[in-house]
Amino acid sequence: MSTRTNQTVNQTAQFSILSQDQKQRIFEGMIETLRNTGVHLHHEQARELLKEHGALVDGVSVKIPQNLILDALATVPPVTVVQSWDGTRKTLIEKNQVLFGPGPTPPNFTDPHTLERRKYVRTDAAMVARICQALPNIGFVQSLGTISDVTVSLADVYEFAEMVQNTTKPILSWAFSRNTCSDIHQIAIAMAGGEDAFKQCPNYVFYGEPISPLLSDFHAMDKAMYCAENGIPQVYTPCCIGGGTVPATHAGQLVCALSESMLGVVVAQLINPGTCVIMGGVQSIMDMQYSVYAYGAPELGLLSAALTEMAKFVGLPMFSTAGCTDTKILDPQGAIEAATSVHSAMLSGANFIHDVGYFESGMTGSVLQLVMADEQIGMSHVVARGIDINDETLAVEEICNAGPGGNYSDTDHTKKFAASLWQPTLMDRSSYEDWAAQGRKTMKDRIIEKTRDIIANFEGPISKVPEDTKKKIADILQAAEAREAENAGAKSK
């Protein structure tokens, strides 16, 4: 019996856009940009903090020396664990651990029943969370809309309150300001069962956004500081528009995107060394024909995958983008653009791949696009996980036993391995005759059916939320309403 030695095995497919030297040059570009060009930071307290630690501050301009960046990168955590409020689900934020999910805040929503574009309402948030909960390849939750039928300044809080009770998958929440950030945090603590339980293991991630190029407004930084103070894992990422807010060349865009996130990383690590900060963002180009930020451009897939490599290079988790499209309606364009970005993002190994389900360059959220992408992610996964090579899978004995032209239909080997093959839920492989007899349904018809079926029949975890927790959430919302009414009153005076 012989023994095999010196084997290297690809346990998954390997995919890479940048060489080590290319990544090093982009990294050096970021160091040089923060040192020489600097950023504009509209937050006095944050500027003071940076100044204390050696940054050059002049008005709103902040130039950051490289030791501050290197120190910050030395304290970012290699692993962060997010646990669901019911304790059943642990999400690891660590290198190459991939999850897909929707995105936040489009103003419009495709109604899954009328298929019309309309405003996003409060009940949609719960519905989106339930659909995410039902879809096996969706790993985290964002809302796919901005609630239009509640107090405007509390749309973020209502959204979180609705979603968190309808899913156990981690939510990436957003907020207008430190106040609503705190409201959301109180809800999360209520769901966790107390502040200590949350400190032990956070149950959500916060999403915040500086402005490209190289600018952080007061609220973006204020929220980032709140998250750092409270140990909330946070995303601090820009939407860079190639040829608009950043250079048209991809390398320049990567330098910008990295620099913009790095400011958040430095401030967060100064406040609370070891707190989790996730870099990344939406990376695409400006369509020059229509002046639209192209969510379906192949450049989005390319830039996102390359920025993911930069995130791994500097040791940060990555918030990436895929499954989105510039189409206005569910059609093959949406399928082409989503499949292309989904596969790129999957192969790149990003942590939170968001915006799955975006139509119309991020102006409309669609659960139909989300349900379709769930199937595409399943297909992508089959290729991405690669091939298991061992004596049993190589099946030399099986092949020799079957002989030339042999039949493998009923062997034990086939039974064992056929069971692990991917099973489509939306792809049709029937004969033409059967397909015609069953009503000539396109994939779009099947997507709509599946989506409506989930909405009608999938309950989600809401019945598991304790009554006293529901009461606490209602109280938090009521207090927030009172505060906003007071603020509005003060303003009108």
Add this chain to the structure above:
Amino acid sequence: MLEKTMLIKMNQQAYGTTRFQILTGDQIEQIYFAALDVLEISGARISHPEALELFTNSDAVVSEDNRVRIPTAMVEQALGSCPSKSTLTGRNGKRSVKLQKNEVAFGSGADAGFVYDRKSGERRESSFADVEAAAKIVDYLPRLDFCMSHGRVSNAPNPKTYDRHQFLAMIKNCTKPLVVTSIDGDGLRDQWEMACLLRGGEKEFRLNPLFATFIRSDSPLMSSNDTVDKLLFATEKGIPAVYTPCAVLGVTAPASIAGVLVQTLADALFTVVLCCLKKPGSPLLLGGIQSVMAQAKETPSYGSPELHLTSAAMTEIYKWLGLLSSSAGGCTDAKVVDEQAASESVMSIYNNLMAGTNLIHQIGCLDGGLTGSLASLVMCDEIIGMVKQIAKGIQVTDETLALDILKEVGPGGEFLSHDHTYDHWKEWFRPTIIDRSNYEVWSDSGSKTYNDRLEPEVDRILESHAPEPLDENIVQEMKKIINLADKKEV
């Protein structure tokens, strides 16, 4: 003024393109050794007399039941004789496909019995005119590199000569190189004679092949006599042959992915040895369609992710062995051009392009290869453009890093009006059917879906594109060859 100093950043290595790899060399080696085991222990079975004679006169062991078992040394000798490159050149000599490691070409295909009728929305039998229309579209589309018969010429005067008619329909309407299918060895001979007319002789064709011949085998390790006829004729005449073993996981092959790769490779290596025994050094491409079974059909699924995975893996294995490769791409199990057709086409094109498959054929196929669609050809052309954009990778230079531009524009600034943007935005992918207008512009222009825009583009190409005409004398000469065949076979 600053003094000029030599500036050089040393020891730099860049990725010229995006890199993608499913298997390591060690894993490929495992598959290769297993395939050699299969050839030694179990071998293949053929009944073709000339092939049996070739093997009998070699070091192979031929048993009474026509089972041929091959020692490893023969396989490795044969592998050493395979040319590392070849080139296909279209009829006017201007458009060519380089067949060499990591060069990728896309083309239509193949032989669908039906086409999607654009007026009725139903499928109907494919005809000469359908193959002509598709060839014309392939001639036009910038990202399709070769033409393979979109459909079967089912209205040929003789059911056993449709291959010659397909050749004529394609050569008349397309100046790109062809990949042809042949009914049998005689069909291939006629197609080759027609090509020699164009090239000006047998030797000229060998030096500069006009087409490759696509030879599909549906029974693993048991090539039929027609398959072997075509292989031997192609080998003799130096026609690049695309040998494509097909298998269905868990039916005609093991259900484990590694197992189906072993079986496919054993089948391919058997063919490499056979061709080498006939005449060493003839160009050979190895392919494979390895997929799960489509429900209620005996045929492999053309859209499964297992197909995409095995295609890319087989390409990696063939590359490692120094062989040329081919795979199916741009095809689907969907019956119409819908979201499924789009998704499955993207996945097959993406993975094959990244893997570096030489010939990616079958673009424009619906319903598991049974129905051809002109609209799908046009859609896939756009998909190829998008995936190529990702495969190009990213350049990292002082110019593209643009640190000085970033400093100049500064925080909160804009790049839209900067010369640097003007100089570089044209490097981006520009869509043809894909629409990026905003909601208002889109609804004002009729709220058209992708399909609504795709169909008029097919019409536009068919109406406006005129392929360079083929010399009428040559057409007449070709028709003589075809007429002879039509009469002979009846």
